[in-house]
């Protein structure tokens with residue numbers, strides 16, 4: 001079998017190289033090779049290339065979808081000459097590409113169709129910026145589809161705050177992401193110019209059981225308090241829909257009117273605030289564990305609130321120590337971001353870490369693409385962000401460098417295209 | 426945009442849905458698909474309601490030059506070979522069926538195919554860059570990305586099959602232009 005041969009060859013050359021270079025790793029390598037059970041064939045445990053996420057439906061995929069390992073955010077600016085009919089043609093082309101790619105089928109005119117064969121849960125999510133919506137008619141633009149107000153913590157770089165069309169490309173396979181992005185960008189080229197792009201990652205598929213809350217680059221368990229996919233909370237908080245379930249989180253039932261101001265073309269969609277937040281890993285290194293846990297109000301090992309034992313225990317923001325101090329500091333990230341009295345003030349965070357190794361200079365550069373989905377930016381995101389801006393211990397190590405706001409239109413059925421209700425309104 | 430007015434009427438969502446459902450059906454079912462929703466099935470056929478010849482995954486290379494090529498998968502839903510003999514289009518002054526041949530030195534040349542494309546009974550013929558394809562020449566207007574081009578396929582028995590294909594930016598299939606230049 002060719003795969004087996006290739007692997008044997010590879011193993012042999014690695015051992016040869018190790019021995020030749022230093023000799024130290026070679027022994028260990030050989031030992032591992034010989035103690036391994038004889039290869040009966042290719043290792044097929046955990047094969048996930050053929051896994052699919054549906055493309056068509058009431059909502060776009062990539063929002064409620066359990067986050068894939070790799071996420072790429074492509075922000076595109078419309079060319080000045082791209083008018084309403086151009087936007088329509090663009091969205092038809094990209095929708096058709098996305099419908100095929102996510103289902104493991106090569107788009108039309110794909111010179112590398114084999115790269116489409118392993119979608120690994122590929123999702124492609126479209127976000128519309130203010131100017132794209134305006135090209136269909138200014139009256140269609142919701143008032144919140146605009147830059148966020150300036151915050152004191154912001155260190156925004158203007159070039160990271162642009163774009164009219166967002167493509168969020170997520171998959172458990174990075175080659176799939178690269179291929180999908182290339183196919184989309186080639187079709188977008190006549191209508192748009194790249195504004196910025198950022199790739200991020202989470203724990204790889206298979207590293208942890210599915211559903212495990214991922215850790216960010218600070219080592220924190222991040223995402224615990226998100227509304228659960230498929231829950232009534234999620235339906236209300238993200239899609240602005242009543243939902244059928246009656247079970248709500250500890251804060252009680254969120255209101256059902258968070259999206260009542262949506263124009264018709266956006267019903268079934270949501271909003272996305274995308275913040276590119278630099279995380280200073282070098283100064284975070286200087287903080288000891290108690291200090292780190294204090295800044296968030298949760299344990300690093302389990303993600304449990306400092307007032308609890310398990311990850312999903314409810315933080316008790318009023319609990320005090322014998323000395324009369326709050327166990328969870330009132331200026332910790334959790335205390336500041338969590339409003340126990342207001343069930344509307346919850347968001348769905350679907351974040352991707354990024355990390356790069358500069359050629360010279362700092363040890364490394366890290367951060368996260370903080371993707372916050374919520375039905376209402378005014379009633380959900382902004383009150384939280386304002387409080388964090390006023391005070392949040394975590395601000396000492398984090399600074400927003402990019403910020404964009406997107407309308408996530410509803411999904412579409414087969415034969416239709418994303419945004420049709422806007423462009424044909 | 427290269428021209429201010431749309432080149433081709435933007436097809437209705439309904440037509441697009443037909444085109445899409447056609448290609449979906451063609452992908453999920455074998456060659457002998459009994460898909461009756463294809464544009465090709467509107468052709469007067471003999472006893473069977475099955476489409477005689479259909480084109481799925483059709484596309485044309487967007488261009489602002491005066492010629493381009495069109496691709497897709499031809500499927501013969503009948504039990505007898507079908508010969509695609511010619512094609513016409515409102516968008517082009519001249520349409521030809523071309524094949525690409527590679528000589529022993531590895532260089533490929535294109536020429537008009539003699540006798541048309543034979544689509545085998547119950548089988549497919551892929552029209553693709555570097556292979557068989559349909560040349561649209563003397564284009565009346567540029568073909569914009571995302572635009573639609575209507576083409577009529579004509580079989581050796583004189584049946585016409587109207588198809589609509591989408592235009593895509595594509596930097597391959599350069600041999601078309603080489604050939605064009607060598608003609609002069």
Ligand code: HEM
Pocket residue numbers: 216218220221222223224225226275277278279296298315333334337338339346347368370381384385388394398
């Ligand atoms: C790099 C920046 C950030 C880091 C490292 C970070 C980290 C964390 C961590 C570790 C948690 C606790 C676990 C959890 O519930 O997920 C958390 C919770 C939370 N964060 Fe952040 N966060 C960041 C930025 C933000 C921003 C910009 C916002 C909103 C404007 C935000 C809103 C929240 C909310 C709402 C919660 C849940 C609070 C609750 O209801 O219990 N975070 N974050």
